[in-house]
Structure formats: structure tokens, C-alpha cells
Amino acid sequence: MKFFQYGxxxxxxxxxxxxxxxxxxxxxxxxxxTGFTGTDYVLRVIxxxxxxxxxLMIRRFRTALLYALVCGFMLLAERFLFxxxxxxxxxxxxxxxxxxSRILVGYAFAYYMMCSTTVSEFVTAMKRMRVPDAISIPxxxxxRFFPTLAEENRAIRDAMRLRGIRLTGKNGGLxxxxxxxxxPLMMSTLRIGDELSAASLTKGLNAGRPRTHxxxxxxxxxxxxxxxLSLGFLFYMLVLR
Amino acid sequence: MIKLQNVSxxxxxxxxxxxxxxxxxxxELSLIIQKGEFVVLAGDSGCGKTTVTxxxxxxxxxxxxxxxxxxxxxxxxxxxxxGIGDLSPHVGSVFQNPRSQFFNVDTTSELAxxxxxxxxEPKEIHRSIRRVAxxxxxxxxxxxxxxxxxxxxxxxxxxxxxxxxxxxxxxxxEPSSNLDEAGVEELRRVLALWKNKGRTIVVAEHRLxxxxxxxxxxxxxxxxxxxxxxxxxxxxxxxxxxxxSRGLRAxxxxxxxxxxxxxxxxxxxxxxxxxxxxxYKHSENGIYFAEKQFRRGAVTAxxxxxxxGKSTFARVLCGLEKRAKGTVQFDGRDWPVKKRPALCYMIMxxxxxxxxTDSVLEEVMLSMPVTIPEAHRREQALTVLDKLDLxxxxxxxxxxxxxxxxxxxxxxSGVVSENPILLFDEPTSGLDLKHMRQVADLFRLLKEEGRTxxxxxxxxxxxxxxxxxxxxxx
Amino acid sequence: xxxxxxxxxxxxxxxFTALYFAIVFIVAFIGYIPILMVIMPxxxxxxxxxxxxxxxxxxxxxxxxxxxxALLALLTFLLGRPWLSIxxxxxxGLLADLYMKSSDYLSIKKAPMSCAVFSLWIVGMAxxxxxxxRDAYMESxxxxxxxxxxxxxxxxxxxxxxxxxxxxxxxxxxxxxxLGTRILxxxxxxxxxx
Numbered sequence: 043m044k045f046f047q048y049g050x051x052x053x054x055x056x057x058x059x060x061x062x063x064x065x066x067x068x069x070x071x072x073x074x075x076t077g078f079t080g081t082d083y084v085l086r087v088i089x090x091x092x093x094x095x096x097x098l099m100i101r102r103f104r105t106a107l108l109y110a111l112v113c114g115f116m117l118l119a120e121r122f123l124f125x126x127x128x129x130x131x132x133x134x135x136x137x138x139x140x141x142x143s144r145i146l147v148g149y150a151f152a153y154y155m156m157c158s159t160t161v162s163e164f165v166t167a168m169k170r171m172r173v174p175d176a177i178s179i180p181x182x183x184x185x186r187f188f189p190t191l192a193e194e195n196r197a198i199r200d201a202m203r204l205r206g207i208r209l210t211g212k213n214g215g216l217x218x219x220x221x222x223x224x225x226p227l228m229m230s231t232l233r234i235g236d237e238l239s240a241a242s243l244t245k246g247l248n249a250g251r252p253r254t255h256x257x258x259x260x261x262x263x264x265x266x267x268x269x270x271l272s273l274g275f276l277f278y279m280l281v282l283r
Numbered sequence: 284m285i286k287l288q289n290v291s292x293x294x295x296x297x298x299x300x301x302x303x304x305x306x307x308x309x310x311e312l313s314l315i316i317q318k319g320e321f322v323v324l325a326g327d328s329g330c331g332k333t334t335v336t337x338x339x340x341x342x343x344x345x346x347x348x349x350x351x352x353x354x355x356x357x358x359x360x361x362x363x364x365x366g367i368g369d370l371s372p373h374v375g376s377v378f379q380n381p382r383s384q385f386f387n388v389d390t391t392s393e394l395a396x397x398x399x400x401x402x403x404e405p406k407e408i409h410r411s412i413r414r415v416a417x418x419x420x421x422x423x424x425x426x427x428x429x430x431x432x433x434x435x436x437x438x439x440x441x442x443x444x445x446x447x448x449x450x451x452x453x454x455x456x457e458p459s460s461n462l463d464e465a466g467v468e469e470l471r472r473v474l475a476l477w478k479n480k481g482r483t484i485v486v487a488e489h490r491l492x493x494x495x496x497x498x499x500x501x502x503x504x505x506x507x508x509x510x511x512x513x514x515x516x517x518x519x520x521x522x523x524x525x526x527x528s529r530g531l532r533a534x535x536x537x538x539x540x541x542x543x544x545x546x547x548x549x550x551x552x553x554x555x556x557x558x559x560x561x562x563y564k565h566s567e568n569g570i571y572f573a574e575k576q577f578r579r580g581a582v583t584a585x586x587x588x589x590x591x592g593k594s595t596f597a598r599v600l601c602g603l604e605k606r607a608k609g610t611v612q613f614d615g616r617d618w619p620v621k622k623r624p625a626l627c628y629m630i631m632x633x634x635x636x637x638x639x640t641d642s643v644l645e646e647v648m649l650s651m652p653v654t655i656p657e658a659h660r661r662e663q664a665l666t667v668l669d670k671l672d673l674x675x676x677x678x679x680x681x682x683x684x685x686x687x688x689x690x691x692x693x694x695x696s697g698v699v700s701e702n703p704i705l706l707f708d709e710p711t712s713g714l715d716l717k718h719m720r721q722v723a724d725l726f727r728l729l730k731e732e733g734r735t736x737x738x739x740x741x742x743x744x745x746x747x748x749x750x751x752x753x754x755x756x757x
Numbered sequence: 758x759x760x761x762x763x764x765x766x767x768x769x770x771x772x773f774t775a776l777y778f779a780i781v782f783i784v785a786f787i788g789y790i791p792i793l794m795v796i797m798p799x800x801x802x803x804x805x806x807x808x809x810x811x812x813x814x815x816x817x818x819x820x821x822x823x824x825x826x827a828l829l830a831l832l833t834f835l836l837g838r839p840w841l842s843i844x845x846x847x848x849x850g851l852l853a854d855l856y857m858k859s860s861d862y863l864s865i866k867k868a869p870m871s872c873a874v875f876s877l878w879i880v881g882m883a884x885x886x887x888x889x890x891r892d893a894y895m896e897s898x899x900x901x902x903x904x905x906x907x908x909x910x911x912x913x914x915x916x917x918x919x920x921x922x923x924x925x926x927x928x929x930x931x932x933x934x935x936l937g938t939r940i941l942x943x944x945x946x947x948x949x950x951x
Contacts, residue, residue, distance in 0.1 A: 063835075070837035133905045148837040162392035176762060176824055183771025184778070184828070186388050189430050191779050193382070194636070200603050201637035204629055205650055205696070220804065222639045224780065225944050228811055229635060229682055232950055235772040237383035239765045240347075244340045245444070246371035246400035247386065249764045256395040256405045296949065346765070641943045682948035 055100055055158035059167035061265040062155050065092065068272040070148045071279055078120040085275060090117060093150040100158050109150050116143040161185050166255040175249040183238075194230045198223060284452065284483050285316040285339055290353035291507075292334055292343055305350070308334035308343065310507035312353075316485065318451070321478050323494050324487040325531055326504035327715050328686075332487035335504070336454040339485060340376045341367040358451060372401055375445030379457040379713065381437035390427045390440050397448035411447045419443050419473060433589050435466025442473045452483045459490045460713035463589045463741040467493050489715045491526075495519075495534040503529060530716045537743040539586060539753065551615075552579040554704060554735060559609035561599055570595045575754055579613075582726050582736040584746045587756030593739045596756065597706055600737075601627045614703065627704040627737075628697035632712065634689045638681040643673055643692050646681050650696040664699055670728065671695050687718050694725060698732070705729060706737045711745050723749040762820055770821055773812040774828045781805045781829075798922065799929035802876035806933020809872050810941055817862045819854055822871070826850020826878050833882055842881030849878040869934025876930030880923055 055062075069089045076082035090113050097106035119139055127135055161182045168178040207222055261269075292308035309331040316322050324332035337343035344351040345367050355362040358373040375397070378384045387393040391412065398408045416422055421443055424436055432440065438458060445453060459467050471493040477484055478497055486494060491501075501518050503511040511529070513521065518534065526534055554577040562569030570592035577583045585593050599607040602623030611618040611626070618626045631637055640646045647664040648657075655663075668674045671691050676684065681692050690710065697705050711719045719742070726749050729736050740746060746753060781801045816822060830838075830846020853875035860867050944950075 066835055070835075074837055129905055133909055136905075145837055152836060160389045160392055161387050162389070162395075176767060176820070177828070179764070179767040180771035180774060180824060180828055181831075183386075183768050184775040186386065187772055187775040188779065189388065190382065191775060193430070197631070197633065197636040200598075201631060202639075203603060204601060204624060205637065205639075205700075206624060207639070207649070220807075221940065224804075224807055225940060226636060226639060228776065228808060228945075229948070229950065231772060231776050232811070232945075233635070234380075234383040235769060237378065237380055238386070238772070239768045240342050241376070241378055241384035242386045242768060243346060243367045243764060244342065244371055244374070244376040245386065245397040246368055246448075247396075247764055248368045248400065249762065249767050251368070251400075252402055253399045254402050254405055254408070255399060256408050257392070641947055680944065680947040680949075682944070682950065 055096070056262065056264055057096075057158075057268070058259055058261050058265045059155075059159050059163050060171065060259075061261070061268050062151075062159065063167075064272050065268055066148065066151050066155060068275050069151050072275055073147045074144055075279055078124060081278070083121060085278065086120070087117060089275075090147050093147060093154050096151075096154050096158070100154070102157070105153075113146055113150070116146055119143070156185075160257070162255065162257050163259060166257040166259045169255065170259060179247075179249055190234060191227070191231070194227060194234075195223075198226045198230075201226075284318045284320075284358065285314070285485070286354075286356045287312055287314045287335070287338060288354045289313055290338065290351070290355050292338070292349055292351050294347055294349040307331070307507050308349065309338070312508055314502070314509065316483060318483055319481045321474075321484045321497050321499045322486070323491070323498040323501045324485065324504060325489070325491060325501060326510070327530055327717060330504040331507040332504050333456050334507075336376070336456045336485060336487050338362060339370075339452065339454050340374045341365070341370040342376075371397070371450075372448070373450050374452045374454060375448060375450040377438070377441045377445055377453070377455040377458050379460045381434050381441065381461055384441055385429050385437075385444075388429055390421075390424055390429060390432070393429065393440060393444045394447050397444060401448060403448075408447070411449070415443050415446045418476060419446070433466075434461040435463060435469060435589060438462060438466060439469055439473070442470070446477070452485070453477060455484070455486045455488070457488055457713055458486070459488060459493065461709075464743075465588050471497070489532055489713065491532050491534050492536045503531070527716070532716050532719075533744055537747050539743050539746060553577060553613075554579065555612040556596075556600065557610045557612070559596070559599060559607070561595060561604055561607040561609070563595075568592070568595065570599070570756075577735065577737055577754065578752055579735050580730060580733055581751035582730060582738065582749050583752045583754055584750035585737055585739045585754050585756065586741070586746065591756040593756050594708065597629055597708055597737075597739060600704075600706065601629045625700075626702060627706055628700055628702040629706045629708060630690065630693045630697060630710065632709040634686075634693045635682070637693050637696075638689060641680050642678050643668065643681055643684075643695075644677040646692055647695045647699055650700040664695075667695050667699050671698075671725070687714070687721060690722070691725065694729075698729070698734075703733075704735045704737065706739070708739045709741065710738065711740065711742045719745055720748070760818055762818055762824075766816075766818060766821055767824075769812075769815050770824050770828070773808060773815065774825050777805055777808045777812070777825070778829060778832060780808055796925075798879045798882065799925045801879055802873075802926045802929035803933040803936065805876060805879075806869075806872050806930060806935075806937040807940055808937075809875060810868060810934060810937025811945065813857070813862075813868050813871065814941065814945070816857070819858050822854040822857065822875060823847065823850040826853070826875065830878055830881060838882050842878075845881030846878040849875055849880075852877075865938070869931055869938060872934030872937065873927050873930035876926055876933065877923065879926050 069092065072085050072089050076086055078086070094106055094110050094113070097103075097109060116139065119135070120143055123135055123139075124132070164185065165178055165182050168181070202222060207219070290312050291310050293305040294308055296304060296306060312331070312335070314335070324335055326332055334343055337347060338355050339357055341357075341362055343349070344363060351363055357370060360369060360373070362370070385393050386396055394412050394415065395408050398411065416425060419439065419442070421439065424432070424440060429437065429440065438461070442458075459470055462470060467490070474484060474486070474494070474497055488494060495518055498518055499515050501513040502509055503513075521534055523533065526532070556575045558573060559575075560571050568590060585596070587593050595604075598604050599609070600611065600623065602620050605620055607620060611623065613626060638646060640649055644661070644664055647668060648660050651660045651663065665674065665677070668677055671694065673688070673691055673695060676688065681689060684692065694705070710722050714722065723745060726736050726738070738745070738750070781804070784801050784804050785797060812825065826846040826849050827843070830843045833846075834840060834843050853871045856871045856874060857864075857867060
């Protein structure tokens with residue numbers, strides 16, 4: 043669950059959330075829809091490089107390095123390992139690596155989005171896109187809630203360890219384990235959810251009423267460049283291929 | 284400003300059997316609060332002080348449903364007929380739990396949130412944020428992730444986020460529950476600032492010492508009614524006996540006494556921790572010390588400001604941090620990290636996390652190894668429940684219990700697990716005098732049982748009441 | 758009672774969608790172990806039933822389940838599923854919503870069935886394997902993944918498995934609903950929280 047940890051301490055990204063959203067979609071379309079040869083492969087490599095550069099720009103050097111290593115290995119495997127092996131060996135390699143090579147880049151980019159965008163930037167961008175409150179409020183609550191869930195889950199797991207409740211332990215049964223972990227999590231969710239609603243209401247959050255945004259969300263030259271690139275990719279994927 | 288006339292409110296909820304029931308919030312209560320007044324509401328848990336704060340910000344009756352009679356007006360608005368949204372420009376609310384009162388994940392957005400909802404111009408909001416940040420000395424907290432803040436910092440942000448929108452009235456519901464002494468002092472400074480600016484302030488609180496100099500009126504509630512009211516001079520004149528007889532926490536800061544300073548002489552029997560060294564990844568927090576001793580069969584308080592490593596120490600001692608360096612000696616043997624869960628059992632600050640089953644009895648039996656036959660386990664569990672006054676509750680769901688009862692269930696499961704050491708993390712945060720004393724009595728009981736009790740606490744009144752020794756972290 | 762969704766409802770949707778998504782996401786991740794891939798959707802539906810049933814105790818108005826389905830599908834779309842999955846999310850949510858509305862969100866008996874219908878949003882995740890693009894998809898895999906993989910995949914997923922998948926997910930969702938009801942009774946009702 044570290045996946046959803048919000049850790050943007052001072053390094054704001056230069057991209058508009060809308061650009062990020064478009065890029066994420068395009069990256070997924072490309073990575074899932076392309077093969078491992080010719081122009082297809084070039085596109086894959088370009089898409090794979092994007093998250094790496096963006097991680098560097100928000101000074102996530104360790105993440106960038108880790109991503110570069112794993113992703114580099116995946117790209118090389120796709121290019122050389124998949125076509126050069128045969129039979130059972132090929133099957134094993136493809137089944138174990140295949141799904142990961144199809145989700146890795148998209149997930150990395152989604153992770154970048156999570157740690158480079160504040161909830162309020164998201165909300166502002168959604169308002170600009172005329173997303174109704176019925177979608178934007180639940181969505182922003184979700185993003186705010188993921189780290190809380192992670193915190194709660196960590197505390198519950200600690201408590202389980204203190205009590206000696208383990209997944210393969212004495213207190214029998216996978217279902218029982220799920221119950222022990224999920225039920226306290228749901229109890230916390232109910233409690234925190236109630237308190238969160240109450241606090242938000244007293245701060246005047248009111249669905250359907252207009253509100254202002256202090257966030258500065260604007261398409262800059264970088265955004266337009268990436269939008270153009272994305273549209274080019276889409277054109278290739280939908281028309282040229 | 285605030286006018287409550289013969290107000291009664293009953294919460295609607297369901298009991299453990301799914302039956303509808305009514306719980307009293309306040310009963311025929313009348314209270315008028317003038318503009319610029321600083322009012323403190325005190326009393327036992329369940330006396331109705333939280334309900335009063337909710338009547339002011341409109342959560343009662345619009346969020347927490349129930350029956351409301353009588354008339355409540357705030358800033359000329361009738362609470363029953365206007366929504367929470369109509370009251371929100373006039374009333375700012377700060378709540379007890381720092382984990383659940385933020386809508387945003389970063390501090391600056393949270394500061395702007397209330398003003399944004401009021402459609403204030405962004406430029407204007409930025410100006411207000413700068414002003415509040417300067418007044419409350421928040422510069423180093425701007426643009427931070429809320430999840431990376433300490434409890435004290437979170438509460439400061441909660442206050443600031445209310446202040447940015449400049450409401451006339453501030454209501455605070457047990458704002459100091461999760462704060463250490465330094466955090467309480469910060470909170471006091473903020474409240475003093477607001478008072479000087481002429482805001483109307485209503486605080487419902489157990490911990491009173493930080494409010495004694497600020498309060499224009501102290502109102503003691505009992506069973507949903509006003510039992511007694513004291514003005515500033517009466518508050519100043521109150522003695523320790525006066526507060527204790529009314530079940531109130533001390534009005535003056537109880538100094539941290541260090542009873543029976545332990546001598547440097549090594550104690551063969553003691554719990555000895557040596558060469559502890561542990562730091563979290565990506566964080567400056569951690570602990571490092573050469574040696575600390577805790578007397579066997581005694582209650583030792585562990586004190587120190589936030590970030591001094593008390594909680595980290597607790598986690599290391601319970602074996603929750605696998606990478607931790609250092610040795611633990613107790614009962615004539617060494618306890619490597621893996622064995623420590625059998626040595627030390629922790630009762631967490633939020634006990635909700637450590638309750639798993641659907642009845643109190645089950646909960647306690649869960650802690651015993653299955654190698655013991657079930658009948659035997661049951662019998663042993665019942666004995667322990669009896670000792671902790673939990674026997675009548677044995678079939679109830681632990682989450683249906685009150686906070687204090689939940690804590691006792693957690694203690695009971697620690698007791699049956701036969702860990703020689705029980706460690707408590709802030710067991711009295713947010714407790715009134717009566718419940719604090721109950722906790723102290725439990726510690727006495729555990730001591731008689733021959734257990735070693737370690738208590739991480741900010742509560743100097745508790746230390747004063749029960750601790751045999753104090754170990755401070757810095 | 759006001760039939761329009763208010764702020765409290767919207768916050769509740771957000772919170773429960775987060776919980777549901779987190780739980781299903783973790784199950785799905787375990788499901789990436791290739792052997793489990795076939796039963797992964799059913800497992801998601803089964804475990805997802807637990808938080809969903811709790812969510813139903815908080816829904817009293819039309820639209821809440823639909824929005825949850827839409828949000829879940831939107832997130833899975835952003836994580837690389839085909840856009841058709843959004844349609845599945847909205848439709849499954851809408852149907853589950855309508856079904857619960859027929860009893861004004863009061864019937865506990867209808868809840869597991871609603872849960873089963875709702876869990877069909879998961880079908881959207883498995884879409885690229887079927888529906889017209891099946892052959893094209895398989896062919897597109899052939900040059901890069903090799904013959905062996907494509908043969909194995911085709912062998913594992915003949916056309917009828919799509920309907921089998923729907924049925925499995927539906928049944929798993931129903932079981933998840935009953936499991937959720939049991940947990941609700943055992944814990945939340947008993948604790949006075951539902």
C-alpha cells in the first residue's frame with residue numbers, strides 16, 4: 043500500500059493534471075496495444091522513458107533508478123528474450139513476465155501522478171473539465187482516504203503480530219484471517235468516514251454549490267508539447283496501424 | 284451570539300440487538316453565550332458537552348440525527364431550520380481526532396478549504412493564509428503532506444484552517460486529547476490569540492490546566508444539564524479539592540515528580556535494555572541509547588516530548604521492528620527480537636485496532652495458544668474477565684463497548700497471554716478524572732499480579748497518581 | 758427524506774469506493790500469480806462482497822451504487838483496461854442500484870443479489886480476451902509472445918469461457934454477498950454499527 047503514499051514535500055510538478063491524465067491514458071493504450079518490433083517498439087521505449095524523466099523532475103531519484111532497472115530489464119526481455127526462446131521455456135517466461143511488462147509503465151505513471159499532484163489540484167482540474175460534483179467529490183475523498191487506509195492497515199497488522207495472529211498460523215483458516223484483517227479495517231473506515239464527513243460539512247463543503255480554487259492550474263508550453271506527442275501516438279495507434 | 288433555550292436532544296441509534304434506542308445528548312439545557320466570551324464546558328464523558336458544541340455548529344440535528352426540542356439560535360440563525368452550510372461561515376470547528384478532520388492531503392489546501400467553499404477570491408484567500416501563518420508561526424508547516432505531521436502539528440493546522448475563514452465563533456471539541464505538553468502549550472497560545480482578537484470561543488475539554496487562565500466562564504455539565512457555572516474569579520479561586528470533588532481534572536499543571544529516583548546500582552531483576560539503535564527508513568525519527576532499566580513488578584512511566592522515540596522504543600521492545608539493534612534482558616535471560624512478542628504486550632493508544640472477534644470472551648481466548656484445551660482456556664479467560672469486571676459483558680461485541688471497557692478487554696487479552704510485561708501507549712488520553720483513576724486502579728491490580736507495567740504518557744496527573752519510577756526519553 | 762445525493766452521501770461513496778478498491782486491488786495483485794489468474798475475477802467478486810454489503814447499509818438513495826461502479830471502472834480504465842470497462846462499471850452499478858431501489862433500499866434479502874449484479878463490473882476487466890477482438894488480440898500477441906503462449910491462452914479461453922466467466926463472477930458475487938451479510942450480522946449489527 044506504499045503505492046498511495048502521498049509524499050510531495052515541496053517539489054511540485056510542472057505539468058497540468060489534465061496533461062497527466064491524457065498521458066496516462068495514451069501510455070496505457072500504447073503499452074497494451076503494441077508489439078515488440080519495429081515502430082511499435084520505439085513507441086514503447088518512448089513511453090517507458092516518460093515516467094523515468096518525470097520521477098527525476100520531482101527528485102524521486104531512488105524511485106527513478108529502481109524503475110529504470112526494472113523497466114530496462116522488461117524492455118530488453120520483450121525485445122530479445124521473448125522471441126528467442128521456444129516451447130515450455132518461452133511459455134514460462136512469457137507467463138511470468140508478460141503481464142508485468144504490460145502494466146509496469148502505466149502503474150509507474152499512475153504512481154508519479156499520485157505523488158506529484160495534490161488532491162486540490164485534481165479537483166481544480168476536474169472542475170475545469172466540467173466534471174460534476176457527484177464524481178469529483180467522491181474521487182477526491184478516495185485519494186485522501188488511501189493513505190489513511192494504509193495507516194490503519196499498518197496499525198491493524200501490528201496488532202495482529204502482537205497477538206500472534208498470522209496468515210499461516212494457529213488461528214486457522216484463510217477466511218478467518220481475512221475476517222481479522224478486513225473487519226477492523228471496515229470499522230475504522232466507518233468511524234473515520236463519519237468524522238470526516240462531519241468535519242467537511244462544518245467547513246462548508248456543499249455539493250452542487252460553486253466554490254473557488256486557490257490552486258494554480260494552467261496549461262503551459264510543456265503541457266502542450268506533451269499533448270501533441272500524445273495525440274501523435276493516438277493517431278498512430280488508431281489510424282496508422 | 285449563541286442562545287440555547289430549554290434545548291433537549293436525543294440521539295437515535297441502534298443497540299447491540301438492532302433495536303432502535305434514544306441516547307440523551309442534552310436535557311432542558313439553557314445557555315447564553317455573549318460575543319467575545321471564552322466558555323469552557325467540562326464534565327464526565329457523556330455529560331453532553333460534545334452535544335452542546337454540535338448544537339452550535341449544526342451537526343446536531345443535521346448530521347447526527349435525533350429529536351430536538353427547544354430553541355437554539357447561533358448568530359441570529361435558528362439551528363433547527365438552517366443547514367450546516369448556513370452556519371459554517373459563522374462557526375469554525377476543531378475536533379478531537381487529528382486523523383479524520385482534514386479533507387485535503389496537504390496543509391495549504393486544507394487552510395484554504397473553508398474559504399474556497401465560501402467562494403472567496405483566491406487572492407484574498409492567499410492573503411488570509413499568509414496572515415494566519417504569520418500569526419500562528421506556521422511558516423515551516425506550509426505545503427507539507429498532512430500525513431507527515433505530528434499530532435500537535437496536525438491540531439495546529441486544524442486550528443489555522445478554521446481561522447483562515449475568520450468565523451465569529453470557534454468551537455473546539457476535546458482538542459488536546461492527542462497532544463503532548465508542548466502541543467497543549469501551542470494550542471493555548473492559539474486560543475489566547477483568538478481571545479485577544481475578540482472571537483467567541485467554546486471549548487469542551489477534560490484537560491483543564493491550559494484553559495484556566497483563559498476562561499471567562501467554566502460550565503460544569505452533568506447528565507445533559509448545567510450543574511454549576513463558575514466565572515473567571517471563581518475559577519481562579521478553585522482549589523485542588525474543589526476540582527477533585529467534582530470529578531474534574533486539575534486546573535493547574537501538575538509538575539512531573541520523579542518518585543524514588545532509581546539508583547545507578549544495577550538491579551539483577553530489572554528489565555534491562557542495552558545499546559538500542561534503530562532508525563526508520565526515510566525518516567529522522569528513531570532511537571539510540573546505551574542503557575535503560577525498568578524495575579520488575581513496578582509501574583514505570585515513560586515520558587518525553589513527541590518525537591523523542593517513546594513509541595519507537597515500544598515497538599522495538601515488543602518486537603515489531605525486525606531490524607532493531609540492541610539487547611533486552613529480563614528474568615535472567617536474553618530476549619532476541621523474534622521472542623519479544625512473548626515478553627511484552629502493548630495496549631495501543633487506539634485500542635480499536637486490536638479488537639478482532641465478535642465477543643469479549645472470544646477476544647480474550649484468541650490470545651491463548653490453541654495447544655491448551657478449549658475448556659481450560661475458557662475457564663482461564665473467565666477468571667481474568669472476572670478480575671477486570673468484564674464478566675457481565677462477556678458475550679457483547681467488543682466494538683459495542685465504551686472506550687474504557689474496550690481498553691480493559693485489550694488489557695485482559697494481554698493478561699491471559701502471560702506476557703510478564705505490559706506496555707501502555709497513552710492509556711489516559713482524552714479521559715476524565717474518574718476514568719483516569721480507573722486506569723490507575725488497573726495498574727495497581729496488574730502490579731499485584733506481579734506484572735511489570737510500562738506506561739508511555741503525557742498525563743502528569745497519572746504519573747503523579749501511580750508511577751513507581753519515571754524514565755525520560757530525550 | 759431528500760432524494761438528492763447530499764455531501765455526506767458523496768463522501769460516503771468516496772470512502773467506500775476507496776475501501777472496496779483497496780481490498781479488490783490487493784486480491785487482484787495476488788491474482789497475478791499466473792495459476793490464480795483464471796479464478797482471480799471470482800476471488801475479487803467474493804472478497805469485494807464484504808465491503809460492498811457494508812456500503813449498502815449506508816445507501817438509501819438512488820445513484821450511489823452507480824457512482825461507485827463508475828468510479829471503480831474509471832480507475833481500472835486509468836490503470837490500463839479498455840474503455841469498454843467503464844460502460845460495464847456504469848451498467849453493473851446502475852442495475853444493482855435499480856434492483857435495490859425496487860425495495861427502497863430496505864430489503865436485506867435483496868442485498869446479496871444486488872451485490873452479485875454489481876460484481877459484474879469486474880467482467881469489464883477481462884474484456885480484451887473476448888468480444889470480437891479475441892482473434893485479433895490473439896494474433897497481435899503471436900509475433901511478440903510466441904506461438905506457445907498464444908496456443909496456451911487460446912486453449913485456456915475458448916469462446917464459451919466468456920459466459921462461464923460471467924456466471925462465475927455472478928455466483929462468486931452472490932456468495933460474497935452472503936459472506937458479507939454474515940460478517941455484517943456477526944460484527945457490525947452486534948456492535949451496533951450497521
